[in-house]
Amino acid sequence: MSLQLDNVTLSVRGETYISDASLTLEPGSFNVLLGHTLAGKTTLMRLMAGLDRPDHGRVYLDGRDVTHLPVRQRNVSMVYQQFINYPTLTVFDNIASPLKQARVARQEITRRVEETAAMLGIQHLLGRYPQELSGGQQQRTAMARALVKDAELVLFDEPLVNLDYKLREALRVEMRKLFESRNTIAVYATTEPAEALALGGTTTLLHQGRIVQSGPSDEVYRHPRNREAATLFGEPPINLMPMTIQGGECRIADQRQALPEIWRSLSEGDYQVGIRPHHWSLRPLSEAALRLPAVVRVAEISGSETFLHLAHDRIDLVAHLIGIHEFGVDQALDVQVPFRQLFVFEPGGDLVLSPPSSRSTSPGVRGDL
Amino acid sequence: MKTYNNKAWWLVLPVFVLVAFSAIIPMMTVVNYSVQDIFDPSTRYFVGTEWYREILADPRLHDSLVRQFIYSFCVLAIEVPLGIIVALSMPRRGLGVPFSLILLSLPLLVPWNVVGTIWQIIGREDIGLYGWTLNSLGLDYNYASNPRDAWITVLVMDVWHWTSLVALLCYSGLRSIPDVYYQAARIDRASHWAVFRFIQLPKLKNVLLIAVMLRFMDSFMIYTEPFVLTGGGPGTATTFLSQTLTQMALGQFDLGRAAAFSLIYFLIILLVTWVFYTAMTHNDDKG
Numbered sequence: 001m002s003l004q005l006d007n008v009t010l011s012v013r014g015e016t017y018i019s020d021a022s023l024t025l026e027p028g029s030f031n032v033l034l035g036h037t038l039a040g041k042t043t044l045m046r047l048m049a050g051l052d053r054p055d056h057g058r059v060y061l062d063g064r065d066v067t068h069l070p071v072r073q074r075n076v077s078m079v080y081q082q083f084i085n086y087p088t089l090t091v092f093d094n095i096a097s098p099l100k101q102a103r104v105a106r107q108e109i110t111r112r113v114e115e116t117a118a119m120l121g122i123q124h125l126l127g128r129y130p131q132e133l134s135g136g137q138q139q140r141t142a143m144a145r146a147l148v149k150d151a152e153l154v155l156f157d158e159p160l161v162n163l164d165y166k167l168r169e170a171l172r173v174e175m176r177k178l179f180e181s182r183n184t185i186a187v188y189a190t191t192e193p194a195e196a197l198a199l200g201g202t203t204t205l206l207h208q209g210r211i212v213q214s215g216p217s218d219e220v221y222r223h224p225r226n227r228e229a230a231t232l233f234g235e236p237p238i239n240l241m242p243m244t245i246q247g248g249e250c251r252i253a254d255q256r257q258a259l260p261e262i263w264r265s266l267s268e269g270d271y272q273v274g275i276r277p278h279h280w281s282l283r284p285l286s287e288a289a290l291r292l293p294a295v296v297r298v299a300e301i302s303g304s305e306t307f308l309h310l311a312h313d314r315i316d317l318v319a320h321l322i323g324i325h326e327f328g329v330d331q332a333l334d335v336q337v338p339f340r341q342l343f344v345f346e347p348g349g350d351l352v353l354s355p356p357s358s359r360s361t362s363p364g365v366r367g368d369l
Numbered sequence: 370m371k372t373y374n375n376k377a378w379w380l381v382l383p384v385f386v387l388v389a390f391s392a393i394i395p396m397m398t399v400v401n402y403s404v405q406d407i408f409d410p411s412t413r414y415f416v417g418t419e420w421y422r423e424i425l426a427d428p429r430l431h432d433s434l435v436r437q438f439i440y441s442f443c444v445l446a447i448e449v450p451l452g453i454i455v456a457l458s459m460p461r462r463g464l465g466v467p468f469s470l471i472l473l474s475l476p477l478l479v480p481w482n483v484v485g486t487i488w489q490i491i492g493r494e495d496i497g498l499y500g501w502t503l504n505s506l507g508l509d510y511n512y513a514s515n516p517r518d519a520w521i522t523v524l525v526m527d528v529w530h531w532t533s534l535v536a537l538l539c540y541s542g543l544r545s546i547p548d549v550y551y552q553a554a555r556i557d558r559a560s561h562w563a564v565f566r567f568i569q570l571p572k573l574k575n576v577l578l579i580a581v582m583l584r585f586m587d588s589f590m591i592y593t594e595p596f597v598l599t600g601g602g603p604g605t606a607t608t609f610l611s612q613t614l615t616q617m618a619l620g621q622f623d624l625g626r627a628a629a630f631s632l633i634y635f636l637i638i639l640l641v642t643w644v645f646y647t648a649m650t651h652n653d654d655k656g
Contacts, residue, residue, distance in 0.1 A: 097557055
C-alpha cells in the first residue's frame with residue numbers, strides 16, 4: 001500500500017495551509033513530518049487521511065485516486081497529541097471499538113485486543129476506564145486503538161508531546177519496533193529534529209505549508225537541500241555567517257583565512273556558511289579550522305549539556321557543548337570548527353557543499369545534534 | 370511559642386448572620402408553627418406531630434402530590450430530550466450562532482405571570498392562535514372547561530418557557546468538546562448514534578445534571594403559570610402542591626397545617642434532588 005500526494009494544495013478563507021505538496025510514502029515505511037507549529041503538519045495529515053479534501057491536486061492510494069473518498073471509507077487510524085479515548089468505555093472496549101464497527105467476530109476481537117494490548121504493555125489495564133489511567137497509559141490505549149485494526153495508514157500527530165521525558169523516550173523506541181514487521185504506512189508529526197533522527201525512516205521538512213525537503217532522515221540531515229532545510233533540521237538551528245571567496249582567500253564574517261583545501265573547487269564570489277551548533281569546539285584543533293573570537297552572552301546549562309550563546313561582531317551564534325561549562329557574561333573566548341564540517345550555501349540559499357559524510361560522526365546519535 | 374487568636378471568627382460571622390436570616394430563622398419559624406395550634410398570639414397550644422399526621426392522611430394532598438409528580442416527570446421527559454435535540458441541531462459557527470442564541474434566550478426573559486397571560490390568550494378558542502387553530506382542525510379544545518386541555522396547556526407552556534434553558538446548557542456543553550473527538554470518531558467510522566452515545570452524551574453529563582435538577586425543582590414548585598391561566602382549575606386539574614399550600618396558608622389561614630405541609634414539601638424536593646444527584650454522579654470516577 002503506497003500513498004502518493006500529487007501537487008496537493010489547500011487554502012481556507014484565503015489563507016494557504018498547504019501549497020503544492022508532492023510526496024510519495026512507501027508501504028512499510030516510517031515517515032516523519034518535521035516542522036514548526038503551524039507549519040502544516042496536521043493539515044497535511046488530515047489530507048492524507050481524507051478528513052479534508054484538497055483544493056487542487058490528487059491523492060493516490062496504491063495508484064487508485066482516493067482524493068474524494070471520505071475517511072469513513074478508508075482504512076486509516078490516527079493518534080493525537082491529546083489523549084483521545086471514549087470516556088465511558090473500558091480500555092478493552094476502547095481498543096475494540098474500531099473492530100466492533102467493522103463487525104469482526106467476538107472471539108477475533110478478544111484475541112486481537114489482547115495481542116495489541118500486550119504489545120503496548122497495557123494488558124493488565126483492560127478492565128479500567130481511561131480516567132483511571134496515567135497519561136502514558138491513556139496514550140498507549142489510544143495507540144492500541146489505532147494499531148488494532150491493521151490500518152493501511154497510521155497517523156501520529158505529535159503523540160508524545162504531552163508525556164514526560166522518560167516516557168517519551170520509552171514509547172519512541174517502542175514505536176519503531178511496532179512498525180518494523182508491518183506493511184503499514186506510518187506518518188509521525190513532530191516539532192523536534194532530535195525525534196526525527198531518533199525515529200529514523202524518512203523525514204519530510206515542512207515550512208509554512210511547503211515541503212522543503214523529503215528523504216531518508218540522516219540523508220536530509222547531512223545534505224540539506226538549502227539553508228531553510230538546514231535551519232529547520234537542527235535544534236538549536238544551524239549558525240549562519242556570510243563568506244566570500246576572492247583571490248585564493250576566503251573571508252568568513254570579518255576573518256580572513258587562506259582558502260582551505262576542500263573549498264578549492266568553489267568559484268569566487270559570495271556564499272554563506274552554516275555551522276551546526278554541536279560542531280563548535282573550545283579547544284584548539286589540529287586540523288584546518290575556522291577560528292572565531294566571540295563574546296559570551298548567555299550560557300544555558302541543561303543537565304549534561306551547555307548551550308553557549310555567543311556574539312561575534314554583530315552575528316549571534318550558538319554552540320552546543322557536551323558537559324557542564326561555566327562562563328561569565330561578556331567573557332571573551334575563541335571558538336573553532338574544522339572547515340570540513342562547514343556547510344556552504346549560495347547567496348540564494350541552495351546547498352553548494354555539505355560536510356563529507358564518511359568522516360563525520362553518525363548523526364543518528366542524539367549527542368551529535 | 371505560637372500565639373493563637375480567634376479573629377478569624379469575625380470573618381465568617383457575616384456568613385453566619387446571612388444564613389441565619391435567610392434560612393435558619395425562617396425555617397425554624399415554620400417548624401415552630403408546625404407543632405402548635407395558634408388561635409391568636411396569646412392563645413397557642415402545643416400539638417406535637419398532629420398536623421403532620423393530618424397532612425399525611427389528607428387525600429386532597431395525596432392527589433396534588435401525585436399530580437405534581439406526574440407533571441414534573443412529564444416536564445423532564447419532554448424538556449431534557451427536546452433540549453438536547455435542539456442543542457445538537459444548533460449551528461456551530463457562523464452568523465447562525467448569535468442568532469439562535471438570542472432566539473433561544475427570549476422565552477427565558479419573559480416573567481412567569483406574563484407567560485401565563487400570553488397562553489391564556491393564545492389558548493382561547495375565539496381569538497387565540499393556538500386554541501382557534503386546534504378548534505378549526507376539528508379538535509374540541511377548551512382549557513377553561515376541559516381538565517385534560519388545561520393540563521396539557523400548562524405543560525406546553527412550561528416546555529415553551531424552559532426548554533431553551535436545557536438547550537442552552539447542552540449547547541455550551543457540546544461546544545466544550547474538542548474537535549479531535551469528532552475527527553477520531555470519523556476515523557473509527559463511528560455512526561452518528563455512536564458519536565452521540567459515546568462522545569457527546571458522556572461529555573454532557575455534568576450540564577445535564579444541572580439541567581435536570583433545575584428543571585425538577587422549578588417544575589415541582591410551579592405556581593404562577595397555572596394560577597394565572599386557570600386558577601388551578603377546572604376543578605383541581607391543575608392545582609399543584611404550591612397552590613394547595615397557598616390556599617391552605619392564606620385562603621384558610623390554617624398556619625399550623627400549612628407549616629407542616631411546607632416542611633414535608635421541602636423534604637420531598639430535597640430527597641428527590643439528592644436521589645438525582647447521587648444517581649447521576651455515583652460512577653463519576655469511571656467516566
